[in-house]
Amino acid sequence: MTAVNAPERTIELPPKLCLRDDLLLHPRGDAPSRCVLEDPRNQSFFRLGPQEQTFVRWLADGASPEEAWRAMQPNAADGRAANWPRESAAALCQWLTKNGLTAEAARSPVPSSPDKALPARWLSMLGHCYFWKISLCDPDRLLTAWVPRARWLFAWQTLLIGVAVLMVSTAMMVGQWSDFFACYENLLTPWRGLWLAIAWIGLKAVHETAHAGTCKRYGGSVRDAGLAWILLMPIAYVDVSSAWRFKSRWQRLHVTLAGVGIELFVAGLSLLVWNFTDHLPLQQAAADVFLLASVSSLLFNLNPLLKFDGYFALADITGVDNLSSYGQSYARYWGARYVLGLDRTMPPMPTGDPRWVKGYGLAAAIYRVFTVAGMLLTAAAIFHGAGILIAAAGAVSFALIPLWRLAHDLIELYRRGELFAARLAFRLVGLAALATLLLFLVPTELRGTTPAIVQYDPPAVVRAPLAGFVDRVHVQDGDAVVAGQPILTLRNDELRHQLAALIKERSQVEQEVRGARWNSDLSSLGDAQSRLIGLQQQTQQKQQEVDSLVVRAPGDGRIVARRLRTLLGCYVQAGDEIGAVGFEERKRLKISLSQREAGLSEDWSRAAVTVIVSRQPSWNAFVSHAESRASDTVPDDALLASNGGRLSVIQDDDRIRLCEPRLNAYVSLTEEQSLRLRCGQRASVRLGCQRLTLGRAIWDYFSG
Incomplete structure (x- = not known):
């Protein structure tokens, strides 16, 4: 890197560089000016462009790096590699040595410089995490x-x-x-x-x-x-x-x-x-x-x-060999020149200086930054304590060590008088302000959705009035019913026997009343009439119980009972839920919130949400009310993973329960929405509560 009006420094090339004898050059059939350098010993292959290929051929013929570079200048016979910078020749010599392609490097490893040994060692250790x-x-x-x-x-x-x-x-x-x-x-x-x-x-x-x-x-x-x-x-x-x-x-x-x-x-x-x-x-x-x-x-x-x-x-x-190297070189040049304001010369580009290569380099650099940052945040969120250690190691490996190297280079430039400190300070302050702003915009977690189910509001629950066996089922799940329409019929033989016994006893007492009247026995008549009144009341009550064995719809609506057909022949207890009858124009949305989601808002009443239903346009709504405590009771069978939903459950001895307690919240639907949605239809809800940002989390952590 040189400053404006600074004298050009001559870059030294190695006096001698002998390539290994077993290296092979494979020309490309579709691009004769390019070839592949094969290292049979290590089973490695390296792509070489036209300049690198010519330089390596000169070295293979026994020329020194200086002689090979001078032979490639404009006055040389080979004009394909003309105007090849001396810096590129020096970099290629270092690359050949680093990859063990020279005779000297094959005999002895290249020692690392003392000033870079420690960060290189740390980078190698931390890199094993990734x-x-x-x-x-x-x-x-x-x-x-x-x-x-x-x-x-x-x-x-x-x-x-x-x-x-x-x-x-x-x-x-x-x-x-x-x-x-x-x-x-x-x-x-x-x-x-x-x-x-x-x-x-x-x-x-x-x-x-x-x-x-x-x-x-x-x-x-x-x-x-x-x-x-x-x-x-x-x-x-x-x-x-x-x-x-x-x-x-x-x-x-x-x-x-x-x-x-x-x-x-x-x-x-x-x-x-x-x-x-x-x-x-x-x-x-x-x-x-x-x-x-x-x-x-x-x-x-x-x-x-x-x-x-x-x-x-x-x-x-x-046909652009070493595309990644070209892109990284241009990204480093662009960052140094246009972000930090340093005086840098344009790095070598492929023949024709294609703009798309420059764009590729910038896009790859930006993508790499966001990918690494996303991976580190994901590790911290998923693996908890261990994830924080992994993220810390990644921060050191991908951020602190590169920043340490950048600071070292900037200090060297300042010592040589090639750094404009005021311009650099102004840009660094701007970058710090932009980074701080981004911290307060980036959330600590991605905004997901939580499951919900459409229900009648309120549903008229139909329960078994008495114990008995289900003898007949008159309707199916989803049928429209009117008030008083039979839903199912129970069979209770004991109850019918009790009714028959009461009727028989009532008939006997009626005979006693008639006999007392015929005999004008007023004392017996009064006693018999008293017992008859009691038996009539008991018979009427028992008849009502027998009539209630036919379970009827409490009102007009639609029957909701997924297990209705499976109840045929089963014994039900008094009070067992059979189903519900709901009104199509009155429905609600039941939302199942995890404990983490429930903690995002202190008051869920009137909290804003976005409702997403398959094949329906999404809309914004507000929570009407929420339950006061979480429960592991299944909110609805349709939300279970075994039925295609998202909630996982575990089987206990006597019941099925959720893996973790969840909180139920409710959203009221308008009449138009109620008529458009079906009861039991699954939906997803995106919570509209404010999410915690990285900057806010850091501020809260250090402020206690």
């Missing part, structure tokens, strides 16, 4: 025996068939996406975690097998396969770097995209399974596989901002 790799096997021998027998699986035609299957299955989903997305209502419940993990392992195995098999089909070698941990994300990997020696760009692209292609094929098959089956658990499993196969491919594997399949495909398609 980057590590475990080699599991060498699959090359197995692939050698297996791939020739199944070459068709790794042909490019199979890749096209997979894409076609996905397109056809997607077209078949037209008009069914709402029902399909309803399968994800209970996605984050613990009971689905095991299945998601198994499905992810299977998909990754298929993905990496596609990479390895395709590479082997074109003559490459696959020497390593295993697991890696990158930014708190577990991934599987296979070493298909031997594909870099392929001369055909399309072969390299096929190897790169084979894993994504097979995952999209699986995603298409899962949609077909969802379409052609009515089995709910199978539909849910197919939806999970589609989510993992499609979203993971689009967000991670095909994302060119991460060095996964999408990055290598983009580099091959555009």
Whole structure:
């Protein structure tokens, strides 16, 4: 870095640099000016651009770095690499030595400088929290025996068939996406975690097998396969770097995209399974596989901002080797020049100085910052105490150490008189103010939704008036009923026998009354009439009890009783709930709040919420009232995970209860909304209460 009007300093090149004799250069068939440098000893491959290729060829012919660089100047015979900066030549020499490609580096390791030994050691130790790799096997021998027998699986035609299957299955989903997305209502419940993990392992195995098999089909070698941990994300990997020696760009692209292609094929098959089956658990499993196969491919594997399949495909398609290096160099230049106000020279760019490479570098840098920050916050939120330690290690590794290096460089610039302190201070104050503002805008947790259910308000509960067996069921769940319409009939033989005995006894007393009148026995007549009045009252009361064995609707409305048909032949106790009769124009929304959500507001009366119902426009509403205490009683069977809802339950000896107590809140619906929504319909509610921001949390922590 040089200041304006500062004399240019000559960068020293090593006096001698001998490359190892076993290195191989593989020219590209589609780009003769580029090649791949192979290190057979370490099974490593490195892409070289035209300038680097020419420089390395001069070194391989025995020239010194100084002679090789001078041979590449404009007056040299080879004009392809003209105007190559001396800084790039020095950086390439350091890179060759660092990667053990020189004879001297192969014999003895390069000692680290004393001033950077400590931070480098700390960075290596902290980096193990976020980057590590475990080699599991060498699959090359197995692939050698297996791939020739199944070459068709790794042909490019199979890749096209997979894409076609996905397109056809997607077209078949037209008009069914709402029902399909309803399968994800209970996605984050613990009971689905095991299945998601198994499905992810299977998909990754298929993905990496596609990479390895395709590479082997074109003559490459696959020497390593295993697991890696990158930014708190577990991934599987296979070493298909031997594909870099392929001369055909399309072969390299096929190897790169084979894993994504097979995952999209699986995603298409899962949609077909969802379409052609009515089995709910199978539909849910197919939806999970589609989510993992499609979203993971689009967000991670095909994302060119991460060095996964999408990055290598983009580099091959555009022909820009070392795209990541170019992007990082420009991002560092842009940050130093336009953010910190330092005088920096433009780093070398690919031929033609394409603007998209610069944009790619800035986008990748911004994406990396937000990805790392999001991962650290997620770790702190999910793993609690251990997550805070992981986040602290990440803050040191990804923030404090780079800032320490930046401060060291700025001090060196100041000592050399190449730093404008006032301009730098002004910009740093502005950055600090912007960062502080962002802290008070970024919430400590993402705003999710909580489950809710549509109910009648208030429902007229129908209970069994007496104990007995259910003899007949006259209506079904969801039927419209009128006041007095029979719902079910109970059978109580003992009650009918008691009624018959009372009727018989009443008849006998009536005979006594008639006999006393005939005999003019006033004393016996008075006694018999008194007993007759009592028996008539008892008979009338018992008759009412027998009549009540026919359970009738208390009013006009719609019957809500999911288990009505299953009650046939069952014995019910007096007071047992049979169902409810509700009025279509009067309904409410019952919200089930977790204890964490309930703590977001001190008073839930009139709290603002947003109601989200499938196939309905969302609307804003207010909580009418909330219960005073939490309970582990199931708020509604439709909200249980076993029925497609989101609430997990545990089975006790005598009842089913929630895994944790939850608080119920209620939202009143207008008549129009009540007529539009069905009783028992599931909904989601986004809480509108103010969320705690990072800045506020930090302020509260230090202020006590």
